[in-house]
Amino acid sequence: MPPRRIDPIGDESDSDVSIFDDFDESGRGKGKGKGKGIDRNKKDKGKGKAKEQPYAWEASYTRSWDTVQEDEAGSLQGAVADLIARGRRRRLLAPAAAIRRTIIRHLILILDLSSAMMDRDMRPTRFDLMLQYAREFVTEWFDQNPLGQIGVVGMRGGLGERVGEMTGNPQDVLKAISERHKLEPSGEPSLQNAIDMARASMSHLPTHSSREILVVFGSLTTCDPGNIHDTLAECVKDRIRVSVVALAAEMKICREFCDKTGGTFGVALNEGHFKDLLFELIPPPAQRAFARASSGAPANPAADLMLMGFPTRLPETSAAGLCACHSQLRSAGFLCPRCGAKVCDVPTDCDICGLMIVSAPHLARSYHHLFPVKPFQPVMSLEGTQNPSVGCHACAAPFKEQTAGAAGAADGVSPLGRYRCAECHNDFCTECDVFVHDVVHCCPGCGK
Ligand SMILES: [Zn+2]
Ligand SMILES: [Zn+2]
Ligand SMILES: [Zn+2]
Ligand SMILES: [Zn+2]
Numbered sequence: 001m002p003p004r005r006i007d008p009i010g011d012e013s014d015s016d017v018s019i020f021d022d023f024d025e026s027g028r029g030k031g032k033g034k035g036k037g038i039d040r041n042k043k044d045k046g047k048g049k050a051k052e053q054p055y056a057w058e059a060s061y062t063r064s065w066d067t068v069q070e071d072e073a074g075s076l077q078g079a080v081a082d083l084i085a086r087g088r089r090r091r092l093l094a095p096a097a098a099i100r101r102t103i104i105r106h107l108i109l110i111l112d113l114s115s116a117m118m119d120r121d122m123r124p125t126r127f128d129l130m131l132q133y134a135r136e137f138v139t140e141w142f143d144q145n146p147l148g149q150i151g152v153v154g155m156r157g158g159l160g161e162r163v164g165e166m167t168g169n170p171q172d173v174l175k176a177i178s179e180r181h182k183l184e185p186s187g188e189p190s191l192q193n194a195i196d197m198a199r200a201s202m203s204h205l206p207t208h209s210s211r212e213i214l215v216v217f218g219s220l221t222t223c224d225p226g227n228i229h230d231t232l233a234e235c236v237k238d239r240i241r242v243s244v245v246a247l248a249a250e251m252k253i254c255r256e257f258c259d260k261t262g263g264t265f266g267v268a269l270n271e272g273h274f275k276d277l278l279f280e281l282i283p284p285p286a287q288r289a290f291a292r293a294s295s296g297a298p299a300n301p302a303a304d305l306m307l308m309g310f311p312t313r314l315p316e317t318s319a320a321g322l323c324a325c326h327s328q329l330r331s332a333g334f335l336c337p338r339c340g341a342k343v344c345d346v347p348t349d350c351d352i353c354g355l356m357i358v359s360a361p362h363l364a365r366s367y368h369h370l371f372p373v374k375p376f377q378p379v380m381s382l383e384g385t386q387n388p389s390v391g392c393h394a395c396a397a398p399f400k401e402q403t404a405g406a407a408g409a410a411d412g413v414s415p416l417g418r419y420r421c422a423e424c425h426n427d428f429c430t431e432c433d434v435f436v437h438d439v440v441h442c443c444p445g446c447g448k
Contacts, residue, residue: 101284102210103366104356105148106166107141108198109134109214111177113156114189116219116248122271126218126247127185129271134177134216137278142170144282144369146362147347151201152176153194157187158223160197168347189217191253192224192231199231199240206356208306211240212263214281217254218247228253235261241285245277284369308363309337309355311346324351368441373448374422376433378414393426394436394444423448 111134117127138150150173151166163183164176177183195213202211213235222228235242235257243263244254250267258265264281268274311334320331324341325348333342334357341352346359382388391398400417419433420426424446428436436443 101286101369103145103147103284103369104209105145105212105284106202106205106209107148107212107214108151108153108166108201110153110155110194110198111163111216112189112218113154113183113185114187114219115185117185119218122247122274129274130216131177131180131183133275133278135174137282138170138173138177140279141282145284146365147358153198154183155189155191155194156185158190158193160190160194162197166201169345188221188223189219190224191215191222192226192228195231195235195242199234199238202240203238210285211238213240213242215242215244216247217244220248220251222253232257232260243281245274247274307355309357310360311335311337311343311357314342373437373441373443375437376419376421376428379416379418379420379427380414382416389427392429392432394428394432397429399427399429421445
């Protein structure tokens with residue numbers, strides 16, 4: 001972390017203008033990209049408040065509602081439309097061709113719990129922010145990867161610490177990282193110990209599942225018992241993909257881990273960017289034929305078939321029995337279709353016979369990653385369209401009338417608010433476009 005520039009502010013008799021200039025500069029010096037969209041009007045309104053807290057470090061707290069910009073009429077519609085448009089552009093840039101993706105994912109989340117996490121350069125502290133984002137990350141991750149499993153490892157006091165066992169149940173993971181008092185940061189982190197621990201807990205996994213490690217690293221040092229490059233070599237050999245989100249600065253060893261294992265590396269510039277970096281890791285990774293070839297394993301094997309079992313669900317009213325996973329007496333649960341063992345949750349691997357047990361809805365929800373809905377094309381004008389539809393094909397909300405010289409054509413936003421499916425040529429409104437691509441994953445017009 002670069003040393004914070006603190007602008008000495010003189011006595012209170014300074015004019016308002018100079019105080020605000022100081023604020024602006026200290027903001028820029030810290031590279032806070034987000035949250036600087038505060039318009040002049042707002043600042044003027046906040047003058048009274050700013051006088052009460054004239055110090056730069058007090059003013060650096062950006063309230064999330066200040067970053068939203070209102071238009072002249074005081075409406076937020078412009079800001080919301082801008083957000084939606086940005087998401088749409090990103091989708092249009094995404095590759096349209098089908099790529100092989102791993103939908104059965106295993107991820108170990110390594111959280112830095114060293115004393116460097118008490119730094120307040122991210123509000124309220126790096127530690128609190130990390131826990132908050134980790135919870136959001138886990139929820140979203142399980143939503144998009146219902147067949148995945150997450151384990152959590154902490155780094156503190158020079159050791160790796162198992163915070164949460166690898167599980168497919170989001171509630172268990174959330175519980176593990178919500179007990180803040182058990183995770184109080186202290187001491188030095190040890191990257192090698194934590195990665196070794198994560199690697200050991202994924203060593204038994206079958207080849208068709210992905211092995212991923214995501215490290216949130218706030219420290220600039222690591223305190224390791226041996227040569228960390230040996231650990232790196234082991235990760236490459238085991239095909240473990242390591243991604244690092246650093247909160248302070250780039251460290252060569254972290255960058256090397258990501259580059260050699262095919263993960264991504266990023267340094268968070270501010271709170272918003274931190275979240276973006278985390279959430280970029282939620283969609284399933286594309287399978288890498290190249291990396292497999294270099295590690296000596298067969299290059300891009302023909303689609304290998306895998307065994308999956310669909311369990312029988314036992315109702316609450318059934319006779320109680322011991323489960324194979326926790327050895328507890330329970331009524332409800334699932335029966336493994338191969339060996340008849342009882343397990344508490346799906347998806348999981350049967351503890352007795354090793355069969356992967358999934359439910360059909362889980363499988364169906366993973367399907368859309370392989371065949372995403374093609375992005376709808378923004379309709380720029382209705383010229384050449386015969387009998388344009390009056391309302392959205394999905395929700396029947398009426399479209400805007402065509403107005404001459406409407407703006408906003410450049411960035412993939414339709415001035416008419418119409419987005420057309422390339423397959424069925426039906427028009428959809430902005431809201432339905434987003435809903436179809438983010439939630440439904442299936443075009444209501446053509447079912448593709
Ligand atoms: Zn159990
Ligand atoms: Zn079984
Ligand atoms: Zn609609
Ligand atoms: Zn369609």
